[in-house]
Amino acid sequence: MTTALSVEDLLNAYRTMKTIRDFEECVHVEFAKGEIPGFVHLYAGEEASATGVCMNLRDDDYIASNHRGHGHCIAKGVDVHGMMAEIYGKRGGTCRGKGGSMHIADFDAGMMGANGIVGGGPPLACGAALTAKMKGNGGVALAFFGDGASNQGTTFESLNLAAVWKLPCVFVVENNGYAEATASSWAVSCEDISMRAEGFGMVGITIDGHDFFAVHEAAQEAVERARNGGGPTLIECKLDRFFGHCEDDNQSYRAPNEVREIRANKDCIKRFATVLTANTEITNSDLVAIDGEVRVLIDDALAKAVADSAPGAADLLTDVYITY
Amino acid sequence: MTTALSVEDLLNAYRTMKTIRDFEECVHVEFAKGEIPGFVHLYAGEEASATGVCMNLRDDDYIASNHRGHGHCIAKGVDVHGMMAEIYGKRGGTCRGKGGSMHIADFDAGMMGANGIVGGGPPLACGAALTAKMKGNGGVALAFFGDGASNQGTTFESLNLAAVWKLPCVFVVENNGYAEATASSWAVSCEDISMRAEGFGMVGITIDGHDFFAVHEAAQEAVERARNGGGPTLIECKLDRFFGHCEDDNQSYRAPNEVREIRANKDCIKRFATVLTANTEITNSDLVAIDGEVRVLIDDALAKAVADSAPGAADLLTDVYITY
Amino acid sequence: MARKILYRDAINEALDQEMARDDTVLVMGEDVVGGTGTNGEMDAWGGAFGVTKGLYGKYGDRIMDSPISESALIGAAVGAAATGMRPVCELMFIDFLGVCFDQIYNQAAKFRYMFGGKVKTPVVIRTMYGAGFRAGAQHSQCLYNIFTHIPGLKVVMPSTPYDAKGLLIQAIRDDDPVVFCEHKALYATEGEVPKESYAIPFGEANIVRKGGDVTIVALGRMVLLAGQVAETLAGDGIHCEIIDPRTTSPFDEDAVLESVGNTGRLVIVDESNPRCSMATDISSLAAQKGFEFLQAPIEMVTAPHTPVPFSGALEDLYIPSPERIDAAIRKVVAYG
Amino acid sequence: MARKILYRDAINEALDQEMARDDTVLVMGEDVVGGTGTNGEMDAWGGAFGVTKGLYGKYGDRIMDSPISESALIGAAVGAAATGMRPVCELMFIDFLGVCFDQIYNQAAKFRYMFGGKVKTPVVIRTMYGAGFRAGAQHSQCLYNIFTHIPGLKVVMPSTPYDAKGLLIQAIRDDDPVVFCEHKALYATEGEVPKESYAIPFGEANIVRKGGDVTIVALGRMVLLAGQVAETLAGDGIHCEIIDPRTTSPFDEDAVLESVGNTGRLVIVDESNPRCSMATDISSLAAQKGFEFLQAPIEMVTAPHTPVPFSGALEDLYIPSPERIDAAIRKVVAYG
Ligand SMILES: Cc1ncc(C[n+]2csc(CCOP(=O)(O)OP(=O)(O)O)c2C)c(N)n1
Ligand SMILES: Cc1ncc(C[n+]2csc(CCOP(=O)(O)OP(=O)(O)O)c2C)c(N)n1
Numbered sequence A, B: 001m002t003t004a005l006s007v008e009d010l011l012n013a014y015r016t017m018k019t020i021r022d023f024e025e026c027v028h029v030e031f032a033k034g035e036i037p038g039f040v041h042l043y044a045g046e047e048a049s050a051t052g053v054c055m056n057l058r059d060d061d062y063i064a065s066n067h068r069g070h071g072h073c074i075a076k077g078v079d080v081h082g083m084m085a086e087i088y089g090k091r092g093g094t095c096r097g098k099g100g101s102m103h104i105a106d107f108d109a110g111m112m113g114a115n116g117i118v119g120g121g122p123p124l125a126c127g128a129a130l131t132a133k134m135k136g137n138g139g140v141a142l143a144f145f146g147d148g149a150s151n152q153g154t155t156f157e158s159l160n161l162a163a164v165w166k167l168p169c170v171f172v173v174e175n176n177g178y179a180e181a182t183a184s185s186w187a188v189s190c191e192d193i194s195m196r197a198e199g200f201g202m203v204g205i206t207i208d209g210h211d212f213f214a215v216h217e218a219a220q221e222a223v224e225r226a227r228n229g230g231g232p233t234l235i236e237c238k239l240d241r242f243f244g245h246c247e248d249d250n251q252s253y254r255a256p257n258e259v260r261e262i263r264a265n266k267d268c269i270k271r272f273a274t275v276l277t278a279n280t281e282i283t284n285s286d287l288v289a290i291d292g293e294v295r296v297l298i299d300d301a302l303a304k305a306v307a308d309s310a311p312g313a314a315d316l317l318t319d320v321y322i323t324y
Numbered sequence C, D: 001m002a003r004k005i006l007y008r009d010a011i012n013e014a015l016d017q018e019m020a021r022d023d024t025v026l027v028m029g030e031d032v033v034g035g036t037g038t039n040g041e042m043d044a045w046g047g048a049f050g051v052t053k054g055l056y057g058k059y060g061d062r063i064m065d066s067p068i069s070e071s072a073l074i075g076a077a078v079g080a081a082a083t084g085m086r087p088v089c090e091l092m093f094i095d096f097l098g099v100c101f102d103q104i105y106n107q108a109a110k111f112r113y114m115f116g117g118k119v120k121t122p123v124v125i126r127t128m129y130g131a132g133f134r135a136g137a138q139h140s141q142c143l144y145n146i147f148t149h150i151p152g153l154k155v156v157m158p159s160t161p162y163d164a165k166g167l168l169i170q171a172i173r174d175d176d177p178v179v180f181c182e183h184k185a186l187y188a189t190e191g192e193v194p195k196e197s198y199a200i201p202f203g204e205a206n207i208v209r210k211g212g213d214v215t216i217v218a219l220g221r222m223v224l225l226a227g228q229v230a231e232t233l234a235g236d237g238i239h240c241e242i243i244d245p246r247t248t249s250p251f252d253e254d255a256v257l258e259s260v261g262n263t264g265r266l267v268i269v270d271e272s273n274p275r276c277s278m279a280t281d282i283s284s285l286a287a288q289k290g291f292e293f294l295q296a297p298i299e300m301v302t303a304p305h306t307p308v309p310f311s312g313a314l315e316d317l318y319i320p321s322p323e324r325i326d327a328a329i330r331k332v333v334a335y336g
């Protein structure tokens, strides 16, 4: 358990994790009702990763994300109202309804975009890291990607490029055991994905991604290394997703009780709450208060997204170019 | 020194190496005279690799090659006359003049093609290995590529795919210190490229690529492993090229005496000849005899290539499709 | 009565029959089985839209899941094809061609020519295209134009279950590399499909509807929309001839030119972006070889020159609509 | 007298002047310096054709060599552009787009639209295209059509040293992603180029030659060939108007339509393969918006639908020749 975290930090972390969780549960419910269009990939269960990582980042640090990006967005500070409206394809969405769940971006918050292309993010993070290096502003860029993406050529190339160019870049692979319906234990040809780091001359570490503190500590070390000119790091968070690959996935490839057991025994928020109430001055009622605030926030975001208007014909042809 | 090699094997190896060397020296001279068109990348200096590797392959095993493919072709048994005519763009060329130096292929000899795309070959070798696996014929496929190609995403993906699919595939990276004018010690982010094997759950080995026997032994082990269902191996041969990246490269990126010292002290053919005459019954005059035969062969190939006719208008539109 | 099945099932049946007939036919792709290495069910997915489901039970190791490594996957299919197999490799969405395109156009497509006609590469790349699923800019593109541009590739775009089965069987038996493009919105469409195996030759357009007033060349899903519009227009006395090229490469020039020869008017309906596209390709064909027949400017009904928007409100405006098709036809017919 | 320099040097000068003016401009690519990490000379290459040579000495770390990892390289340029830099990234040969295309068309090109107009991505991708070097099927392609097809990209094809400099300066200053296509056979061509900095706006065609009998739209190197042919034809009393669009996206439709309005006849000269190409794109433009002007079928002079052959004997037949251009023009002029 890192000592540097204040009570305020811990409460913020809890709030972030809970916000992600409630956001995703809400989207799940609304999707099931047929209210939400498109392909939606939920982050529920993995909250400790995005939260533990992003707490180490400055506002002007950048993250590149993937298709399962809601958690990364929230952890990096993207406005939840804009996100919900975006998922609904509404005018008030982060991307004015043109992006959708898979393409939420907010460069002002240092969020370079969810990404529909597996392995699309790591090269972009290299680019943001290059900008930071060129500007000499001590900035860091970080890429989140999955176990599946760890087999994509673009990801490998990025690891090498970041090492060769000595970029202030951190790679966080969230190994949730599956790429769609395929087991990572089968599709990834080594024991731990972090073992690949050595082939790129960088530090690699595998941690329990259900453990907020382990994530926070590993990310802190990696981010500091990057900030201080020590080059890139590969962090593997082993964790679990609560829902299917995307909404509408019946998950028959999972063992019968798998999800129930994960929810019961490997819920990163429950685990975090237990540690907080046991080892710090934070009480259960502190957390319950946050739970309430988060619920209000998500309900409000949902209500506003539903009430928001859709973009119209005038929006179809704009934003392709700045000039043309 | 592997004991399995008979005198005949050793003489064949010598002949192959010498054929490659003379072929390349000849092309170098003719290119300098302006007789040869296009981009030509010579293999001189690296002969021990192609030769030591391919001696372990059956005729119906496949190799995928790269832009520096002449040596791989000769070692796999592609006809030298056809190759020279191809380099000249003539009718009698292996590819009837349509391919050129960078695209010599002879599937009947198990040669899947030189390749103008860095990293183009490894996926193709996976495919040939898959064919062998499906046919259950004990066949093996092997990819030659360079240190530069070791950073290409397609190469990394192939390593993983071969491991995951348990393909009878061998990857031979020929690390000649440069990708064009860039040092591999800079562009490759780990000490030895073979270190990357571990991240793919396969055996990796780095050997002195100037040493025919070391190459032969490592390849023998890897090919046998593949043939017996043991999956892929990554072999790194460290070696040197005698000429520039391609013809017309002034090589100012190399240290002033680099090439001269390599030719003097790291010539794999000289080294092989020394071992042969010192440790086997093979005599210097055996080798001189082969030298003479090789010279005749190359001279003849050159003369015939020069005399051959170019393809004509009737050939322009053929061979795009089998039916259309 | 003739059997009716879904487009999706027609594709499955074609794969099934060809795998049964020829054991060099392999199927590979990401989650074309689904469940590999897990503790749950095998054949859990059968591809993102269930198209290959059931094949694993019949053909076992001849249908293979893949890591997310499209270059290696497609390259392996190409390499296997060039050495004796007939792989049918799924590129899940056509939008993903950007991570594996080299193996398609620089390798598979060029082998035969570069190697002097001595190699055959009978690989089929099955892939999903098209908008309408609120799937956003990176999962809704057409992009078949790009494949059509490349010499050495054949490009197939079935618009009905019947064509899907017959063209896929042809694709598998064909000795050249084929890109087989399936519109995701067609999977659930139904049509008559014979149970027995049959192959539809490439380069032979289907005259979907006869009519003398205007020629409509429509591609993929647009064939259905054009058909609807033609039906309404017939009520107004406008008789459309609808041509479905079925394959964009090879392309049945004669069918288009003959029809334009009769009608003198041409409308092209193509869901893809409009620059350097099949719409311009067909339009230019008519402007060159059909010039003497043309009695009116050609009209193209396409998507705009924009990425595919996510919001349904915008996506519906993006995709060529019956209204836009109707307007284009009326304009061309009213001309001159 | 005006200064004459090579096309290659015009590009170098544009980079130099822009790097001097704006320190967010970066140059990156494989061996754009050359010699990195070696025991020999730095700046040993300056790119495969020496175009960037000398910049390293002036700008040091702002010009960067790269491992052979085009996806990461181009993606890094895109990511840097979206976060405040103006990278000019070299994709050595356009033929290599297959290993990095995703970062160009799914990322850079779509960012602004997908992200609701809130991001700018001022990246320039410089790349070499074209046949004539006996470089074979994988190093001689045109492929600019593919970029032109993609909404969100701008595509530039300078045909002279003057245009190369002015268009590259514009590309660097432009806030949208630009693919800048250099024909390798043009590097050694010479032309008048002012020393001072200047930008040529995109979407404004250059009327290379005035003439009233026939409109010739030619692209890239083909502009030079068309010019030669027009010169000879003038002797026979055939007066060609030659239009060099300079940028294929945006495309100056008005210039073409206006000229066709005067001549009524159109020949397009395009080195690329003919399907779904700029040749069909321009031809379809005329068949739609210029239909009333057209007095003859449009002629396209293009490469055939084949890969680029290696043998010089074949390659010379592959590339549109002055003879074929001449014949097409005479045919169009003689019509009707
Ligand atoms: C290039 C590419 N290939 C395939 C897909 C389809 N796809 C979307 S998500 C996914 C699985 C990703 O797995 P992983 O990286 O482990 O992330 P997770 O979904 O588990 O969070 C696949 C195959 C894609 N979007 N892009
Ligand atoms: C995809 C791709 N990128 C770049 C090139 C240009 N290129 C040709 S050979 C080469 C260097 C290859 O280096 P390496 O793999 O070490 O092989 P070597 O030439 O040293 O034998 C490069 C960059 C290419 N042909 N293909």
Ligand SMILES: [Mg+2]
Pocket: A146, A147, A148, A174, A175, A176, A177, A178, A179, A180
């Ligand atoms: Mg995963």
Ligand SMILES: [Mg+2]
Pocket: B146, B147, B148, B174, B175, B176, B177, B178, B179, B180
């Ligand atoms: Mg090398």
